[in-house]
Amino acid sequence: MNRNWVLVILAGLIEVLWAIGLKHSSNWLSWTGTILLIYLSFTILVKAIKSLPVATVYAIFTGIGTAGTVVVEMLIFGEAFSWTKVFFILLLLSGVVGLKLVTTESSKKGGAV
Template sequence: MGWTYVLFAAIVEVFWVLGLRFSETPLEWVGTIVAIVFSFYFIIKACEVLPSGTVYAVFTGSGAAAIVLIDAFIFHADFSIPQLIFIVLIIIGVVGIKMTTNDDVSTKNEDIQGAD
């Protein structure tokens, strides 16, 4: 379930970053703030079962890659082959981190709390 929370956080991150860029009315700003709250809620939930460093790396990497692609394909921002190569490297890194992460952090947290 932790990776699902990371996925949700990254998806919602795209909305709040776009909200920061395009919000003009109070209602749009409220929507942006709500998206930020949900994004960080999902991050907190993911950190309960996954290492926080892993969660943060995957969250920021996947969100950044998605936003660059949205800027390029939806908002027609400049996009180059080197940018594509670096996005592919980010995706490879995110997949590599996911594949090498032990999902058993909640047990470790219980062991640490039990030692007090």
């Protein structure tokens, strides 16, 4: 895994934080932190997209954010646990892993078409 994929994962993890911040922010300090996390997440994502395929990167970024947000909400904030949710999170993650596995070097930016 190269540096750019690590950036995508980092941006996705930060997305989990700001998505939770959108729901739970209640004062100017928490809103400021949420806005800074949004900025940081997309700044990191833009760096990764410069040398990786946009569609795959965005799918992985949103997949990490979606799955991570659901898991954190269930574990920390008392969202109802459901095996159906877990099944669909695993299905989503299998799709994200599948996209990463089928992304070849030639489909990356700058590669031969």
